[in-house]
Amino acid sequence: MPSSPSDAPEPVGPRSAPTSIETELAGARRAVVERDQQLARRRLAEDGLRAAEAELATARAALADESADVARLESLSLARVWAGLRGNRDERLDAERAEQQAAEYVAATAQARVTSAARELSAVDHALHALGDVAARWVSALAAKEAWVHGSGGPAAARLAEVAERTGALRAEQVEIAQAQTAAEHAAGALGAAAGHLRSADGWSTYDTFFDGGMLASMVKHDKLDRAAGLLREADAALRHLTVELGDLGEQGVGGVAVDGFTRTLDVWFDNVFTDWSVRNRIAEAQDRVLAAGQAVDGVRARLAQREHAVDAELAELAGRREAALLG
Structure with a gap:
């Protein structure tokens, strides 16, 4: 009596690893990719923060100079006396105050950039922390797959x-x-x-x-x-x-x-x-x-x-x- 298709032997071929091993390996690989992406973002965030901090330092130095100019004209100083004698003290004081306000705006803008860059860096660090020990997870996943491969034998x-x-x-x-x-x-x-x-x-x-x-x-x-x-x-x-x-x-x-x-x-x-x-x-x-x-x-x-x-x-x-x- 001929055998039915259900009685035919299954083709012999390489066995597949258990789903749990493959799932963990895939998840660990995704974590490695995400970690590398976050690390690239972190390098950019660090560069941005350093640049913003340098810009803020320059802006604060300029603001200090402008504030000093205003203070000299507002105080009883040689500069104020000389400006008063020339009759242009008020005009010069208004100009210096305008430059001071402009410097304050530049400094405030630079401070905002520093705050934003620091926030970006903090967000990246939080994301990296949330990933956990990616390297250890990847090593463990590979080791589990390797143990299974050794147990199954074959060319691999x-x-x-x-x-x-x-x-x-x-x-x-x-x-x-x-x-x-x-x-x-x-x-x-x-x-x-x-x-x-x-x-x-x-x-x-x-x-x-x-x-x-x-x-x-x-x-x-x-x-x-x-x-x-x-x-x-x-x-x-x-x-x-x-x-x-x-x-x-x-x-x-x-x-x-x-x-x-x-x-x-x-x-x-x-x-x-x-x-x-x-x-x-x-x-x-x-x-x-x-x-x-x-x-x-x-x-x-x-x-x-x-x-x-x-x-x-x-x-x-x-x-x-x-x-x-x-x-x-």
Whole structure:
């Protein structure tokens, strides 16, 4: 007996997500769009308020000047006496009062614009507040859809898993980049401090060498060198830490601009008696090394900034792919 149409198997195809998930996803998307629109309005409202406030400040300054002119003619002042002698005080006072009234009108108009702009900004802020945490809602809606997709299996789930895996790797890389950038900033600061004390030591060494600075100059010079030695040790440690952080990213360190010999070289200065010329040469050598290390660190910072930008761009692209897979 042939089967009836009602007994025929349903066509096999991709399952649709539950209505509740799709409804929330659509609502969250509308909220994101409305939030972006309100934020654009807010930027315009802020610009309008700043412009209105600047206009009001100008108008109030002009009004103050006009009011001062009227006050001078109304009071017992040299201006009033001179105007009275010339016989035109009343005419001038009327003119000044007219200009004052005109300035009052301009100031009142500007104040009204400020009030209107502030009201517009307040309305936008109220609308944004009413939307609630749009970003969290959108993240939650996407997560619910993603969980359903993973549970249903299929090609979409595999694509999302690939995106999630790559996103996780990039998030971890962001952390490593941030740590390396912090280490690079610390190294740059330590090198800058060392360079400053070396310059000071160099100046005192020059004075001691060429002008026979005597015991006082020698004491100051060696105090500067002591401090420079300590700062160079700090810079050396900072550069070593930077090299470790760069290693976590698969990057080379400051390559060939190490400062391993700084501390040992400086220790020799104080353990042995060298001529002033020898000390000056040592300072010059240290300055050259610090300069080279600083340039290397600057190069590292530039590379890290480029890598950070590349990671951000790829994360944005992956986020787009994820949303497309979930909204499709």
